[in-house]
Amino acid sequence: ATMPPLLSAIANAGRHGVLVKSAVVMEQLGATTRVAFDKTGTLTEGRPQLSTIRPLSGAGIDEQELLALAASAEDPSEHPLARAIVAAARDRHLTLRPALLFTSAPGFGITADIDGRTVQIGNPHRLLDIEALTTDRQTWQRARDAVATLEHDGETVVLVLTDNRPLGVLGLTDRLRPQARSTVAALTTRMAAPPMLLTGDNATAAARIAAETGISEVHAELLPEQKVDHVRAQTTAGHRLLLIGDGVNDAPALAAAHTGIAMGRSGADLTVATADAVIVRDDLSTIPAVIGLSRHARRLVT
Numbered sequence: 001a002t003m004p005p006l007l008s009a010i011a012n013a014g015r016h017g018v019l020v021k022s023a024v025v026m027e028q029l030g031a032t033t034r035v036a037f038d039k040t041g042t043l044t045e046g047r048p049q050l051s052t053i054r055p056l057s058g059a060g061i062d063e064q065e066l067l068a069l070a071a072s073a074e075d076p077s078e079h080p081l082a083r084a085i086v087a088a089a090r091d092r093h094l095t096l097r098p099a100l101l102f103t104s105a106p107g108f109g110i111t112a113d114i115d116g117r118t119v120q121i122g123n124p125h126r127l128l129d130i131e132a133l134t135t136d137r138q139t140w141q142r143a144r145d146a147v148a149t150l151e152h153d154g155e156t157v158v159l160v161l162t163d164n165r166p167l168g169v170l171g172l173t174d175r176l177r178p179q180a181r182s183t184v185a186a187l188t189t190r191m192a193a194p195p196m197l198l199t200g201d202n203a204t205a206a207a208r209i210a211a212e213t214g215i216s217e218v219h220a221e222l223l224p225e226q227k228v229d230h231v232r233a234q235t236t237a238g239h240r241l242l243l244i245g246d247g248v249n250d251a252p253a254l255a256a257a258h259t260g261i262a263m264g265r266s267g268a269d270l271t272v273a274t275a276d277a278v279i280v281r282d283d284l285s286t287i288p289a290v291i292g293l294s295r296h297a298r299r300l301v302t
């Protein structure tokens, strides 16, 4: 007996390294008219490297101590930026101190108590809002200047504060996945489903990745719920949006999209649970491939 077309398409997708959760999802994939990619861990490899350690002048801290403090506070976090900061500290054989009262906020960053001081690390554009609470204008100006300099170079920048006072900034860079550019080209032309970029990272780093991949529509500095707003806007405009993401912060947008695919190898458990399909082979070129399988199966069904 021959298998129904959608089921054999699921089997085929599995051979490509994409686990499609149902026949309904397999059929939906072919209807895709637009694609949205998350940046970190999706278009990029998700293994950023620490490239710059910059204590602020007058903050009374050196590079080693800034990194040791940041790594101690980031140790409980699973975010790729946190893993890079901790790895850099271990490479330098720095001793990490215990982090107490650790909390993380998707799109913002983390907070933890180290040696009785409250350490905050995260998105500088969100943390710079704290300035309103303090009187130390000069230190904040130095922090803003350091952030601007590193972002100008296309780095992802995180700001480190203790007790609401800026101590320094860290710069991180992440490599593009090798298939990113050809996948964007295939989606744009062959699949007629042009991709956009939705990211929580800064506008300069986002613009650089967009230029390197050939994506023309970019939305940066987004909180998880703002990613959802962009997904909904596409639906309102009559599109069938396929969203590809990897982190906990992508789970709400994956749920709102017409179809959601999680990058499984690096992806957070919640993302994998929320998604309609999971890429387990770490290869973006499987995305146009499964859309093609779905369209082929749909032609056989009707």
Ligand code: ADP
Binding pocket: 038, 039, 040, 041, 074, 077, 079, 081, 082, 104, 105, 106, 107, 108, 109, 110, 121, 122, 123, 124, 156, 157, 158, 198, 199, 200, 201, 202, 247, 249
């Ligand atoms: P993306 O959408 O590109 O995957 P995220 O939403 O994961 O990015 O992160 C957005 C921003 O939030 C990061 O660029 C960083 O500034 C901040 N951030 C999130 N988690 C952390 C963390 N654990 N440590 C430092 N910064 C963080």
Ligand code: MG
Binding pocket: 038, 039, 040, 041, 042, 245, 246, 247
């Ligand atoms: Mg991500």
